[in-house]
Amino acid sequence: MNCEWVRQNVTLYLYGELADDAQHELEQHVARCQTCAAELAEQREFQEQMSALPVEEPTASFLAASRMRLQEALEHEHPQRAWYQRLAFDPTAWLRQVRFSPALAMVIFMVGFGGGLGAMYQSMRHNPGTPQQDNINWQAIGGVTAIEKDPATNEVKVQYDRVAPGTVQGAVSDPKVQDLLLYAAKSNENSGVRLSSVDALAEKTDDPRVRETLTYALRYDSNPGVRLHSLEGLAAYVKDDIRVRNAVLESLLNDSNLGVRSGALHALEPVKADSSVRMALEQLAKDDPSDYMRGESKRLLAAMPTVY
Amino acid sequence: MAAEAIAIALTVGPGIAVAGVAGEAEQAPTVTTWHERGAAEQTQRRMNDAELIREAQRGNQAAFEELVRQYDGPVLRLAYHMTRSEQDAQDIYQEAFLKAYRNIGNFRFECSFYTWIYRIVTNLCLDHLRKRQVRKEDSGVVTDADGETFDMLDQVADVRPGASPEKDLMRRELGSRIAKALEKLTPRERMVFEMKHYQGLKLRTIGEILNTTEETAKNTLFRGTQKLRAALRGVR
Numbered sequence: 001m002n003c004e005w006v007r008q009n010v011t012l013y014l015y016g017e018l019a020d021d022a023q024h025e026l027e028q029h030v031a032r033c034q035t036c037a038a039e040l041a042e043q044r045e046f047q048e049q050m051s052a053l054p055v056e057e058p059t060a061s062f063l064a065a066s067r068m069r070l071q072e073a074l075e076h077e078h079p080q081r082a083w084y085q086r087l088a089f090d091p092t093a094w095l096r097q098v099r100f101s102p103a104l105a106m107v108i109f110m111v112g113f114g115g116g117l118g119a120m121y122q123s124m125r126h127n128p129g130t131p132q133q134d135n136i137n138w139q140a141i142g143g144v145t146a147i148e149k150d151p152a153t154n155e156v157k158v159q160y161d162r163v164a165p166g167t168v169q170g171a172v173s174d175p176k177v178q179d180l181l182l183y184a185a186k187s188n189e190n191s192g193v194r195l196s197s198v199d200a201l202a203e204k205t206d207d208p209r210v211r212e213t214l215t216y217a218l219r220y221d222s223n224p225g226v227r228l229h230s231l232e233g234l235a236a237y238v239k240d241d242i243r244v245r246n247a248v249l250e251s252l253l254n255d256s257n258l259g260v261r262s263g264a265l266h267a268l269e270p271v272k273a274d275s276s277v278r279m280a281l282e283q284l285a286k287d288d289p290s291d292y293m294r295g296e297s298k299r300l301l302a303a304m305p306t307v308y
Numbered sequence: 309m310a311a312e313a314i315a316i317a318l319t320v321g322p323g324i325a326v327a328g329v330a331g332e333a334e335q336a337p338t339v340t341t342w343h344e345r346g347a348a349e350q351t352q353r354r355m356n357d358a359e360l361i362r363e364a365q366r367g368n369q370a371a372f373e374e375l376v377r378q379y380d381g382p383v384l385r386l387a388y389h390m391t392r393s394e395q396d397a398q399d400i401y402q403e404a405f406l407k408a409y410r411n412i413g414n415f416r417f418e419c420s421f422y423t424w425i426y427r428i429v430t431n432l433c434l435d436h437l438r439k440r441q442v443r444k445e446d447s448g449v450v451t452d453a454d455g456e457t458f459d460m461l462d463q464v465a466d467v468r469p470g471a472s473p474e475k476d477l478m479r480r481e482l483g484s485r486i487a488k489a490l491e492k493l494t495p496r497e498r499m500v501f502e503m504k505h506y507q508g509l510k511l512r513t514i515g516e517i518l519n520t521t522e523e524t525a526k527n528t529l530f531r532g533t534q535k536l537r538a539a540l541r542g543v544r
Contacts, residue, residue, distance in 0.1 A: 011533050012526065015504060017511050046537050047505070052482040053490075055506045058384040062394060066384055066401050070376065073402065074369055077409055 003029075006036040010043045065279035072250070172204045182213045191223040198226055202233030211237060215247040224257035231260060235267040245271060249280055258290055265296055272300050357421050364412045372412065376405055379425050386507055390433045390498075392487070400436060404429045419516065426517045430499055437495035489539035497532035504529055 006029055012018045013026050030037045058066075146159040170177045178201075185197035198217055204210045217230040231251065237244040245268075252264035265284075268277050278301070285297040357378070363371030383404060388397035407428050415424060490498055499518070503509045509517075515525040 008530060011530060012511075015511075017526075042537070043533075046533070046540065049482065049540060050486060050505055050536070052479055053486045055385065055389050058381065058388055058397075062388075062398075063381065063384060066398050067376070067380065069398065070402055070405050071373065073406055074372070074409060077406060 003033060003036055006030065006033070007039055010036075010040050013040075014043055014047055061275040061279060064275045068249075068276050068279065072253075172200055178204065178207075178210070182209065185213050185217055191221075191226060194221065194223065194226045195229060198229045198233065202229065205233050205237060208241075211241060211244060215244060218247050218251055224255075224260055227251070227255065227257065227260045228263055231263045231267060238267055238271050245274070245277075249276060252284070253280055258292070261290075261293060262296065265293065265300070269300060272304055278304075358417065361412065361415060361417075361421060364409075365415070372409055375421065379422065380405070382507070383425065383429050386429060386502070387433060389506055390502055391436055396436060400429065400432045404432055423513065423516050426513075427519070430503070430517055434495045434499055437498060441495070485540060489536050492539055493532050493535055497528055497535065500525055500528045501532040501536070 006026055009018060009022065009026060013023060018026065030040050144158055144160045146157075148157045148159075149155070150157070168174075168176050168180060172178060172181065181197045181201050184193055185201060188194050188197070194217070198214060201210050201214060205214065211234060214230040214233050218227050218234065221227050221230070231248065234244050234248065238248055239245075248264050248267050252261055252268060255261045255264065271277055272281065281297045281301050284293050285301055286294075288294045288297065357375065360371045360375045364375060380401065384397060384401050387400040387404075388394065391397050391400065404425065408425055415421070419427075490501070493501065496518070500514055503514045503517070504511065511525045511529065512522045515522040518525065
């Protein structure tokens, strides 16, 4: 062991990275050699000096804001699977997809239901007395799907789907009424019907199923009016239901309609001290394209005490 | 072994090897954690990690988020200390975990998840340093998440009892000199010094993260330290 070796390894020694025998030898050498003792002292002083630039743990709100931003981005990401995983059919993944796509699940359900309703009607000419023939409810026929003629017997087979319009009346809390409203709010093609369902359901937001449906409408409905009305129904729950709060936050940041975003901003006012809300407000106050959103966010931020 | 060969060839971006390098599998993977843990606890954690990773590989986003929560504190701390900007640190954090999510299917358990995620983060930090060297940014002034600039020296205020304003001022000046001296290192020297001195990682782990040997990491640390000592000589 010589002085050059000590000079090269004194850093490792102080970081505890030297092997035990090398560490022992270095200590022996430094005890005898003044130059190397000075080198060791200088290196020790240097390392203490470097700590003047401290390493700080990220604050809870900084970490929370980073996680929120990541979570948002992950929603739109799909992990690449290795090639061998792509080849295999994974039924659990498929089921998960169905679970996450309520609309798709509803379509599958409707196809099954419709298939069950699709009835077979056989016109039997040689038996005109069949009661079926007289009992056809013409309003209930949704459409004829197939006609087959049997040349041997000259009988005709008509296959048709039956649609039976129905009416249910009752309070919003009536389970049957509620089920229909929940269904209409999610899957009706007519936005007027969706809007009325959302309005009716807004009376019953104490039911988690109703809140789930309104949250769904707020996130995914294509009509801004429906989204806005869902938001109004949900506003009372931003404090107590974290999923509602997250959905409203998402609307605040991402909704394409300024009216919905401004509604979301005001709905979140009671929970503005929440770190995720606060970070969202800071972000908006900084770089939102809308003057109004920037101004309102600044106003809300200014009205709250600084949190460290 | 065709699957392994393909996985090894995959990369997630410029210079980022996702699945590890050939020969790495021969080394026993090292897990260095911020807080010291017992061996049993480490084994337990790796088992939990393995389950979470497999779930994430099947597309379970919640499992991936659980993995994120286990590693994201140290990742954000490293990125923030390296970039000294909340905005840049958050960008690195975001990009690192997105890359990890996109490529989790290619993770082959040849190294620990810890090494894998650090490899992604350090590559992003190195890219950031290289860009910053090109831009030759002012080292003292940084930007926080609100877009407001403040002096980095505010970060080094001494809050210990008995600290006088004079001492505090001196400490800030020293902090500024250190920040400037660190800017003079090459990105790789800066990275190794950061991981050893400030984050307390073992040189063996650092070598693994940087896809190099422990010996090379030692030499890089030595060069960086010599440069820093020369730059800070005479400063108290």
